Amino acid sequence: MLNPDLSLSAYEYELPSDRIAQSPAIPRDSSRLLVVSSDRSHSHHQFAELPKLLRSGDLLIFNDTRVIPARMYGHKFSGVPVEILLMEPLGTNRWLALVKPGKRLPVGSTIVFTEDIKAQVVGTDPETRGRELLFHIPEHRTLDDVIAEHGHIPFPPYIAAPEAAADQYQTVYAKNPGAIAAPTAGLHFTERLLDELKDMGVSQAYITLHVGLGTFRPVEAEDITTHKMHHESFEVTEDTIELIKATKANGGRVIAVGTTVVRAIESSNLQPFKGKTNLMIYPGYEWKVLDGLITNFHLPKSTLMMMVASFLGESGREHLLQLYQEAIAQEYRFYSFGDAMLIWRGNNPTPPIP
Numbered sequence: 001m002l003n004p005d006l007s008l009s010a011y012e013y014e015l016p017s018d019r020i021a022q023s024p025a026i027p028r029d030s031s032r033l034l035v036v037s038s039d040r041s042h043s044h045h046q047f048a049e050l051p052k053l054l055r056s057g058d059l060l061i062f063n064d065t066r067v068i069p070a071r072m073y074g075h076k077f078s079g080v081p082v083e084i085l086l087m088e089p090l091g092t093n094r095w096l097a098l099v100k101p102g103k104r105l106p107v108g109s110t111i112v113f114t115e116d117i118k119a120q121v122v123g124t125d126p127e128t129r130g131r132e133l134l135f136h137i138p139e140h141r142t143l144d145d146v147i148a149e150h151g152h153i154p155f156p157p158y159i160a161a162p163e164a165a166a167d168q169y170q171t172v173y174a175k176n177p178g179a180i181a182a183p184t185a186g187l188h189f190t191e192r193l194l195d196e197l198k199d200m201g202v203s204q205a206y207i208t209l210h211v212g213l214g215t216f217r218p219v220e221a222e223d224i225t226t227h228k229m230h231h232e233s234f235e236v237t238e239d240t241i242e243l244i245k246a247t248k249a250n251g252g253r254v255i256a257v258g259t260t261v262v263r264a265i266e267s268s269n270l271q272p273f274k275g276k277t278n279l280m281i282y283p284g285y286e287w288k289v290l291d292g293l294i295t296n297f298h299l300p301k302s303t304l305m306m307m308v309a310s311f312l313g314e315s316g317r318e319h320l321l322q323l324y325q326e327a328i329a330q331e332y333r334f335y336s337f338g339d340a341m342l343i344w345r346g347n348n349p350t351p352p353i354p
Contacts, residue, residue, distance in 0.1 A: 168187075
């Protein structure tokens with residue numbers, strides 16, 4: 001019999017539809033924060049109280065990726081509407097994209113956006129079920145300009161009628177464009193809160209991981225160990241690695257702001273790195289670096305739930321499901337525009353990293 005911690009169906013839970021946040025908290029740090037201690041106790045806070053929960057010498061690591069307007073709308077020559085979601089650049093004027101309706105867009109098909117902007121399907125990608133698109137644009141224009149003009153910020157599908165402005169789906173520190181979804185744990189931070197944390201001696205470091213299909217692609221296999229994560233591009237700089245090591249050496253705690261930061265740091269082996277990762281973390285994973293995790297409440301059966309269950313330690317999956325039921329009972333808001341959790345792996349700092 002399959003270990004329940006490795007079984008997809010064991011990560012199911014029922015969420016009332018009115019618990020799915022349809023708009024962001026205003027101000028951002030007025031969202032709620034469920035704090036989970038390593039002794040399995042928990043407490044309820046407002047996100048703006050984060051400085052009271054951290055201490056001088058701690059380190060917060062953020063993902064500074066910026067969401068691009070990756071959703072575009074066009075049509076076939078026949079007039080059939082087409083929707084595309086750009087996922088990954090493949091070269092000059094080439095992108096890997098998810099397309100709707102996919103079955104009606106075989107290789108050789110053309111998608112028309114305007115009279116002088118078109119894209120041809122030149123290949124398929126079995127791993128993502130996406131299409132390789134070659135854009136044909138006027139010589140005096142760049143594809144980045146075309147995407148900026150004709151693209152739309154790709155709000156998640158469970159946000160039925162987005163009321164948020166595009167900049168509300170960006171972190172206040174978003175810098176490097178390339179993501180197709182926001183690193184949502186970072187949406188709770190305001191400039192004021194970042195300054196307050198800095199003033200009290202909490203260091204801040206950054207990685208870049210362009211959130212793509214790997215983060216939110218559904219798991220289909222009952223045995224989650226057989227799920228193949230799609231690669232996502234990331235970079236961890238030498239400055240960030242040195243800050244992590246210095247924090248550990250001085251007895252501070254290293255806290256990841258979001259699951260994308262977790263994937264980048266755990267994939268880096270504490271060395272500067274620029275490349276791709278398909279790391280999937282689930283119960284049984286041996287954690288190397290992090291003492292704390294700030295994260296939102298995630299979709300049932302998602303790889304993000306599996307990662308958080310692993311971070312919670314022994315019996316983490318059962319504990320996570322109990323915490324989610326508590327959050328539902330306390331009327332927390334879920335998913336991208338929802339509330340957050342701060343999870344600690346230990347009461348005391350972990351030993352310095354050599």
